Amino acid sequence: MQTNIPQTTAEGRQQQTGGRDQKSEPPVVVSTQNGTARSTNVGDVVFKNLTLLFAAGVFSLVFVMAYFMYKGSSLSIAKFGWSFLWTSVWDPVKGDFGALPYIFGTIVSSIVALAIALPLSVGVAMFLSELSPRWLETPVSFMVELLAAIPSIVYGLWGMFVLVPFVRTYVGPFLSKHAGFIPLFTGAPYGFGMLTAGIILAIMILPIITSISRDVMIAIPNSQREGALALGATKWETTKIVLSNAKSGIAGATMLGLGRALGETMAVTLVIGNSSKISFHLLDPGYSMASVIANEFSEATTDLYLSALIEIGLLLFAVTIILNAVARLIVWSVTKRFSQ
Amino acid sequence: MTSESNAGVDRWRKFKNAFMISLSLFSAVLVIAPLFIIFGYTLSRGIGSVNVDFFIHMPKPVGESGGGMANAIVGSLIMIGVGSLIGLPIGIIAGIYLAEFGKNPFGAAVRFMSDVLSGIPSIVVGVVAYVIVVLPMKHFSGFAGSVALAILMIPTVTRTTEEMILLVPHSLREASLALGVPSWKTTIRVILPVATKGITTGILLGIARAAGETAPLLFTALGNRFWSTSLNQPMASLTVFIYDYAKAPFDDWNRQAWAAAFVLICIVFLVNILFRLVTRSRYGIGNT
Numbered sequence: 001m002q003t004n005i006p007q008t009t010a011e012g013r014q015q016q017t018g019g020r021d022q023k024s025e026p027p028v029v030v031s032t033q034n035g036t037a038r039s040t041n042v043g044d045v046v047f048k049n050l051t052l053l054f055a056a057g058v059f060s061l062v063f064v065m066a067y068f069m070y071k072g073s074s075l076s077i078a079k080f081g082w083s084f085l086w087t088s089v090w091d092p093v094k095g096d097f098g099a100l101p102y103i104f105g106t107i108v109s110s111i112v113a114l115a116i117a118l119p120l121s122v123g124v125a126m127f128l129s130e131l132s133p134r135w136l137e138t139p140v141s142f143m144v145e146l147l148a149a150i151p152s153i154v155y156g157l158w159g160m161f162v163l164v165p166f167v168r169t170y171v172g173p174f175l176s177k178h179a180g181f182i183p184l185f186t187g188a189p190y191g192f193g194m195l196t197a198g199i200i201l202a203i204m205i206l207p208i209i210t211s212i213s214r215d216v217m218i219a220i221p222n223s224q225r226e227g228a229l230a231l232g233a234t235k236w237e238t239t240k241i242v243l244s245n246a247k248s249g250i251a252g253a254t255m256l257g258l259g260r261a262l263g264e265t266m267a268v269t270l271v272i273g274n275s276s277k278i279s280f281h282l283l284d285p286g287y288s289m290a291s292v293i294a295n296e297f298s299e300a301t302t303d304l305y306l307s308a309l310i311e312i313g314l315l316l317f318a319v320t321i322i323l324n325a326v327a328r329l330i331v332w333s334v335t336k337r338f339s340q
Numbered sequence: 341m342t343s344e345s346n347a348g349v350d351r352w353r354k355f356k357n358a359f360m361i362s363l364s365l366f367s368a369v370l371v372i373a374p375l376f377i378i379f380g381y382t383l384s385r386g387i388g389s390v391n392v393d394f395f396i397h398m399p400k401p402v403g404e405s406g407g408g409m410a411n412a413i414v415g416s417l418i419m420i421g422v423g424s425l426i427g428l429p430i431g432i433i434a435g436i437y438l439a440e441f442g443k444n445p446f447g448a449a450v451r452f453m454s455d456v457l458s459g460i461p462s463i464v465v466g467v468v469a470y471v472i473v474v475l476p477m478k479h480f481s482g483f484a485g486s487v488a489l490a491i492l493m494i495p496t497v498t499r500t501t502e503e504m505i506l507l508v509p510h511s512l513r514e515a516s517l518a519l520g521v522p523s524w525k526t527t528i529r530v531i532l533p534v535a536t537k538g539i540t541t542g543i544l545l546g547i548a549r550a551a552g553e554t555a556p557l558l559f560t561a562l563g564n565r566f567w568s569t570s571l572n573q574p575m576a577s578l579t580v581f582i583y584d585y586a587k588a589p590f591d592d593w594n595r596q597a598w599a600a601a602f603v604l605i606c607i608v609f610l611v612n613i614l615f616r617l618v619t620r621s622r623y624g625i626g627n628t
Contacts, residue, residue, distance in 0.1 A: 041523065041524070043522050043524045043525065044522055044523045044524045046524070047523075047524035047528075048437075048440075048441055050433070051434070051436050051437035051440065051441065052441070054430055054433035054434040054437060055433075055437035055438065055442070055447070056450075057430055058430065058431070058434040058450055058453065058454055058457070058494060058495075058498055059446075059449060059450045059453045059454075061457060061491065062453055062456060062460075065464075065465075065468045068468055068471045068472055069464075069467060069468060069471060071471065072467070072470075072471040072475070119367070120367045120370060120371055121371070123363060123364045123366075123367030124364070124367050124368045124371050127364040127367065127368045128368075131361055131365070132368075140368060140372065142616060143372050143375055144372070145612065146609060147371070147372075147374065147375045149548070149552075149608050149609065150375075150378060150379075150552075150605060150608065151551075151553070151554070151579065151601075151604055151605070151608060152462075152552070152553075152555070153552065153554040153579050153582050153583055153586075153601070153604075154378065154382060154552075154582075154601045154604060154605055155378070156583070156586065157382075157582060157586050157597060157598065157601050158378050158381060158382065160586055161385075161586075161594070162377075203374045206371050210371065234353055234354065234356070234357035235357055235361060236356060236357040236360040237357070239360070256459065259459050260459070260461075262461070263460070263461020263463060263464065264461065265461065265462065265463040265554070265555035266555055266583060270586060290461060290463045290555070293463055293466075293467065294463060294555055294558055297467070297470070297558065297559040298480070298558065298559040298562060309467075310467055310470075310471065313463070313464050313467035313468075316461055316463070316464055317460060317461075317464045320459055320460055320461055320464070321456060321459075321460065323459070324455070324456045324459035324460075325452075325456050328455050328456065
């Protein structure tokens with residue numbers, strides 16, 4: 001194996017250079033399609049390596065961020081170790097820190113958000129890729145995109161002044177009255193709480209789950225639909241087949257949505273209630289990792305306090321990086337499989 | 341699937357079909373609804389307070405009503421400007437690499453990392469800017485805020501630049517190369533000018549996104565109730581003002597928060613619509 005390959009490439013190289021020498025003309029760029037032309041023009045070499053440098057910069061940005069956050073949180077990591085993840089004491093005065101209440105609140109509000117957003121998103125994606133007429137498809141997807149463009153702070157403002165009173169006067173009492181026998185749906189009647197945070201998060205992550213699910217469903221080849229329809233399947237039965245093909249792509253989209261929900265800061269901070277008591281009642285106020293950073297970072301007085309907050313940031317960073325990486329790989333492999 | 345279908349099963353299937361279709365339609369309506377509700381509410385609460393005062397006056401001390409957000413508007417503009425100066429060149433040049441030379445594993449890796457980067461919560465970017473800039477300088481500064489915004493812009497700008505360059509027809513490049521123009525000159529003098537319109541709007545999209553960010557500014561630029569244009573000092577921003585004014589127990593401050601939110605949402609929507617219009621028209625050679 002190893003002896004064969006160099007021989008053939010060497011041969012190829014010889015042939016190429018031989019061809020060039022015969023012409024004895026200035027080197028001409030051969031390929032235009034992907035720009036990977038072999039050229040000895042100094043400008044080309046400089047240009048390629050300069051842009052390569054910046055691309056490498058973008059590539060390494062994630063690692064640079066990881067390094068600095070690790071450095072910043074080393075004090076807290078050294079002192080608390082893994083117990084940081086499952087202790088719930090947060091005492092800046094005594095210098096004792098555990099992130100459990102924040103991790104808990106983040107997970108619960110994100111799960112609520114997914115529970116609301118996932119069925120709706122798949123419904124809309126289904127509508128856009130399978131059912132809607134052409135003329136309706138573009139405006140609806142554009143409006144979903146606009147929903148993603150609204151700044152987080154505006155969601156927070158709206159959540160605080162509209163959604164919180166709405167949950168307080170309607171949703172909360174309704175749930176307590178009709179579903180109150182399930183402890184999950186009870187809690188303090190403030191309106192601020194994990195349910196409200198979950199609802200606002202759901203609105204915010206709908207666009208990303210919808211648009212990626214739609215892309216995946218559109219990538220499913222038409223032969224699948226034609227086959228089903230030819231067998232006499234109804235539109236819904238056909239869609240079901242498309243859905244089962246797009247399953248893993250939708251899972252990827254969900255993970256991307258989850259990543260957004262976990263790290264969302266402003267909207268959640270304004271509506272979740274900011275109470276670090278762990279409660280299994282959705283209507284009770286809670287706290288999230290991003291919110292505690294937002295609220296306490298500029299007031300952190302000791303190095304250890306600051307370091308603990310940076311460690312929460314590092315946790316958030318690690319989790320969202322992993323979620324995003326896995327989700328992108330899934331979505332990429334699904335769309336690639338079907339586009340061939 | 342049975343070939344002999346009886347009427348009952350058929351009716352059930354038809355019913356289920358109609359039911360699921362209406363459910364899907366319903367979810368589309370339900371998802372679009374918040375867009376109109378939020379925009380409508382922000383409009384109704386905010387538009388009355390968007391006046392000349394809002395743009396040219398300074399915030400009044402606690403307890404006095406009136407005043408504007410002049411310092412916050414200027415602060416936001418400065419930080420976005422400086423952030424763009426840092427972030428745009430990196431993003432654009434990396435985008436050029438991806439479009440021109442990126443059809444290799446390294447290009448795929450850069451693309452992947454850039455996508456992953458865009459999924460990182462903005463508050464985390466704020467923490468990084470804090471560790472990199474605020475800790476060594478030992479105080480909050482507008483510059484730290486700019487760095488955070490720059491990091492946030494990079495992934496959007498990189499990917500849009502790449503996409504916009506790839507939209508340029510190959511015939512243009514081939515014509516230029518056929519005339520003996522070196523590859524790098526072709527990219528800079530022929531391809532980029534054609535893609536400029538798309539790249540510009542893509543950049544605007546990235547900037548608009550950065551303009552709406554609050555979390556990364558909270559503990560980098562911090563905020564400032566006074567007039568300051570020094571990058572070395574804490575700096576006010578529109579979004580942090582909204583956050584502070586939303587939490588404040590004064591009606592007048594809440595009113596101003598809505599006004600600022602309305603201004604912000606208008607900017608973001610306009611840029612998005614512009615982007616849509618530009619990318620939709622594509623690049624017919626006749627157009628340029």
